[in-house]
Amino acid sequence: xxxxxFDVETVGxxxxxxxxxxxxxxxxxLKRESYDEGEYEKAMEDVKTGLGFSPLTGEIVALGVWDLExxxxxxxxxxxxxxxxxFEEDGIIFKQHTEPEMLEQFWLLAKKYNDFVxxxxxxxxxxxxxxxxxxxxxxxxxxxxSNRYLNYMPQDAKHYDLMDQLSFYGTVRKKGSxxxxxxxxxxxxxxxxxxxGEDVAGLFKAGKCLEIAKYNVGDxxxxxxxxxxxxxxxxx
Numbered sequence: 525x526x527x528x529x530f531d532v533e534t535v536g537x538x539x540x541x542x543x544x545x546x547x548x549x550x551x552x553x554l555k556r557e558s559y560d561e562g563e564y565e566k567a568m569e570d571v572k573t574g575l576g577f578s579p580l581t582g583e584i585v586a587l588g589v590w591d592l593e594x595x596x597x598x599x600x601x602x603x604x605x606x607x608x609x610x611f612e613e614d615g616i617i618f619k620q621h622t623e624p625e626m627l628e629q630f631w632l633l634a635k636k637y638n639d640f641v642x643x644x645x646x647x648x649x650x651x652x653x654x655x656x657x658x659x660x661x662x663x664x665x666x667x668x669x670s671n672r673y674l675n676y677m678p679q680d681a682k683h684y685d686l687m688d689q690l691s692f693y694g695t696v697r698k699k700g701s702x703x704x705x706x707x708x709x710x711x712x713x714x715x716x717x718x719x720x721g722e723d724v725a726g727l728f729k730a731g732k733c734l735e736i737a738k739y740n741v742g743d744x745x746x747x748x749x750x751x752x753x754x755x756x757x758x759x760x
Contacts, residue, residue: 525638526591533739536573
């Protein structure tokens, strides 16, 4: 069966563009729980920089897919105000899309696969994608959040979340990030190029959207290599 690796990159709304009611609801607890002005300001900054972690205050700006058997994939990426041509590089097609177009493409492609692989996809990517799909009135084609345990996964949508598998469903004390697992197992980390997930918002604001897409490729391929290692040595 073909295996589809996928990953998303997200950014938050501009804080100043949000309505006053929303800003109040998101920050009313800060003064109550901050010991001093310095702590309050730091907490406020954390709220503003963390908007991209919620699908209620953020959006998907890159969505990558990688067919592990064919070694072919694509990254759909948003680049407002740009008109970039589609191109292919090292088996990856880069295509500019709006968020709803990305999601429509993904759910259409998902119909062709039964096996899906992510790193923390159950905790982040899939819930995010489902909420953003609902925002755009797009219906998912597969349930990628059904039973997480291998013996009970549905046959038509097996979602292997490597954070679950490598942490033995959270029984170990430290789950470890994708970078740490790659480092430990000798796999090239997606952070090797100097870009991390924390840089995505800044790159997007600067219009460096293709850089985000290329960083996403690193996530895809590292996750794929990690899955193969798990399949050979952990999946007993």
